[in-house]
Amino acid sequence: MERERVIGIDLGTTNSCVAVVEAGVPKVISNKGGYKTTPSIVAITESGRRLVGQMAKRQAITNSRHTVYASKRLIGRKWGSAEVRHCMETCPYDIVPGPHEDVRIKLRGKEYSLPEISSMILQEMKLVAEEYLGEEPEKAVVTVPAYFNDSQRQATKDAGRIAGLDIVRIINEPTAASLAYGFGKEIDATVAIYDLGGGTFDISLLEITEGVFDVLSTAGDTFLGGEDFDARIIEHLAYDFARDHKVDLRKDEMALQRLRDAAEKAKIELSSMNETEISLPFIYTKEDGEALHLQTTLSRDKFEELAADLIQRTIKICEATLQEAELDIEDIDDVILVGGMTRMPKIQAEVEAYFGKAPSKSVHPDEAVAIGAAIQGSALYDDEEDILLLDVTPHSLGIMVHGGGFEKLIEANSTIPTSHSHIFTTVRENQTSVKIVVMQGESPKAEENELLGEFILSGLRRAPAGEVEIEVEFEISSDGIVSVSATDLDTGTEQSITVTASSSLTEEEIQQMIEENQDYLMELKQGEELEKHRAHIRKTIRDIEKLMDQLEDSSSPMASGAREKAGEAVSRARNALESNNLESMIATGDALDRALQAFRGVVEQA
Template sequence: MERERVIGIDLGTTNCCVSIVEAGVATVIPNKGGYKTTPSIVAITESGRRLVGQMAKRQAITNSRHTVYASKRLIGRKWDSAEVRHSMETCPYEIVTGPHDDVRIKLREKEYSLPEISSMILQELKLVAEGYLGEAPEKAVVTVPAYFSDAQRRATKDAGRIAGLDIVRIINEPTAASLAYGFGKDIDATVAIYDLGGGTFDISILDISEGVFDVLSTAGDTFLGGEDFDARIIEHLTYAFAREHKVDLRKDEMALQRLRDAAEKAKIDLSSRQETEISLPFIYTKEDGEALHLQTTMTRDEFEELAVDLIHRTIKICRATLQEAELEVDDIDDVILVGGMTRMPRVQQEVAEFFGKPASKNVHPDEAVAIGAAIQGAALFDEDEDILLLDVTPHSLGIMVHGGGFEPLIEANSTIPTSHSHIFTSVRDNQTSVKIVVMQGESENASENELLGEFVLSGLRRAPAGELEIEVEFEISSDGIVSVSATDLETKVEQSITVAASSSLTESEIQQMIDENEDYLMDLKQGTELENARARIRGLVRTMEGLMRDAEDFIDDAIIVEARGKASEAVEHARVALLGTDLGAMLSTADALELAVEAFSEVLEVS
């Protein structure tokens, strides 16, 4: 029986990547442009056309208001979060509040949810895979930052559904990288995966031995990555420009987008060079018509000075993660660097100094996560694959208790899947119902943790305070997604939920987005078929015109003259058809023109 084909997707903040395992070998699938990574950028043009990836990136300067980048930083977050406020101040696109206190992005006249934006990127990767496989993949393993919350993981799953993908497993990015590092190798080691990408940072400590990948601890920051390094360069450039010209470039959308592109390029250049030139001619035009230019040079030392505190933040998290795993630096056998920002020499230097050893070069920083996801996907449906992945939950999970405290039921860094229960008692006389408030976080104060959801256990018998016993059970799936149940131990009355944050999309909203996506794909397919038909007609017209030129020497041959006249009519008919949008008519025209070309060719051969 043919095995399921599962693609692995690294849904990155800046770039994304898709991979597949075939005959035991993981392959990164290049996109139409031949690149192995695709920019995680979505745009809507003035005509309403959707652009994803490189095409969206190319037009970002002239369409910055309706071009979305780094959307992963916002997915699953609530409207009033500090991260959303920061993005509103720095991103050129319009961020608005949604109906569930969630985050939406307004492009043209429509508001899009964050899962919807991510689904467009996933859909593009699905099309890339389809072009390689010859059929549309249905299943995928998708990676997320290890420190993603339950709400962020659910939102990612919703994005997969909207894109028409069954996400069979969500795994943490550093864990996926460890699979790429250790798969098929005889490794017995304790390793640290340092993952600094475009928008997030993760550190995971694993034991790898005999095909078992056991995560000991993980931590991170879901708002720390390459975007922040770019922002330091932008801030430096805009401050210097304002000091010289008394102009704030951040208030000009097009100028700000040009600065973003220049900052990213400078950052990349300074990974391999000691200095780079930043040249942005005509960056601003004053009211009197005077054009201002931004021309400067940045050295690697200057850049490192601007951003070294960001690197130190990652090292602080590394130190805490080692302590959580009850390990010393000397216990780490190997350090693996993942994510584009790890190409920065100062990052490599700081990591090597902290761990006391240079990092391994055994994995590709941009491709390892997608490859690991594909390996996990293949292992899920291959009984012969000897891989055991033991991941952990990054956050403590529990409930709010009387007085506003937080009672953790599952501690952070517990191996998943897992479940745990605890018995609580009633706090009031004759209490007939109890509200279970499910939270995620590390603070003893419930208000400082993230609310995942809540439900009510009702129908309790009347009894004095403290007499009723209620068992609350938490379960965390292999995807890191939470479900909770509560039971009255005497009456066995039970209520349970798969926790869904109040900011989540409703089922009807998801279904509507799925329908809209299917309509888009149908239009896209018809548009592709229409363009293919047009290209075919244009090719046949060129061929026919060449034959007609060849026939000019036979002006005395009545048969050729007649054939040439029919050919000319066929060409004119084809030119008219090219102006239309009827696919059926276009295909009929192409077939008729092909027959006309064959007939004319035969007449010329006889003559």
């Protein structure tokens, strides 16, 4: 029986990547353009057409209000959070509140949820894999930042469902990178995975021994990445331009998008050059018609100065993670750099200075996460692959207790899957119900932690305060998804939930989005079929016209009549090229093929 193939997807902030294991060898799959990564950008054109990836990125300058980038920074977040406010100030697209205290993005008058936006990127990765595999992949392992909370993981799973993917496992990005690093090698080492991507930073410490990948500790910042480094360059350029011309380019949508593109390009170039030139002619036109140009240079030293505090934030998180794992610097055998930002020489230097050793360059910073996801996917369905992944939960989990306190039931960095229970008692006389408020975080004050969900356990027997015992049990799956149950130990009455944060989509919304996605795929496939037949008609027209040229000097009445009929067939075909009706296009192609065959016969006889 053929073993099920599971694709691995790195759903990135800036770029996404898909991989698969074939004959025991992991391989990153290139997209139609030949690139191994695809921009995580979605756009809706004026005609309502959906664009994803490179096509969306190309038109971002002229369609910035309806082009979404870095959406991963918003997924699973609640409306009103500091991160959402920051994005509202810096992103050109409209960010609006959703019906569940969640975040929505408004494009061309329609509101899209963040899982829906992410599903479009996952769908694109699925199509890339489908073209390579020759069949539609149904199962996938998808990666998320290690420091993603339950809401963000749930939202990512929802995105997978909308895209038509069965996400069999969600794994942390640095853990996936460690699988790529250790796959097929005999390694016995303690390693640090320093993962700085487009939107997030993670640090994970692992022990790798004989195919067992045991995460000891993980931490991170889900709002620290390449986007923030770009922002420092943008602010620098905008400040200097405002000083010279009294114009704030950040208030002009098109100018801001051009600044953003220039900043990203400059950042990349400064990884291999000491200085780069930034030239943006006609970046702004004043009311009197005077055109203003931005022409400047940016040095690597200046960029490092602008981003110094961002780099130090990552080092401080590394320090805290080592302390959490009770490890010393000397205990780390190898440091692996993952994520596009780790190409920055200053980051490499700071990591080397902190850990006291040069980082390993044995994994590709852009591809390692997708490869690791594919390896995990293969291992789940192949008994012969001797890989055991022991990941951890990045946040403590517990419930709110009387007085507004937070009682931890599962500590951060506990190996998953795991479960833990605790017995609580009623706090009021004759209390017949209790609200279980499930939270995630590290503060002893409940209000400072993340609300995951809540439910009511009712039907308790009337009794003095403290007499009725309630057992609360937490379970965390291998995906990091939380389930909670509460049981009245006297009566056996039980209530439970799979925690779905208040910002998650309803089942009805998800089903509607799945249907809309299926409609989009049908339109997409029909569009591809139309283009295939258009290309065939155009080629046939060229073939007929070449034959017509051969008969141009012939005085034969037969040749003249054939040329006239062929010309009529070509004229009808040219008119039909504008049609969007597939059946009509197929009929036109067939008729043109017959005309070509007949004309060839005339040419051969002439």
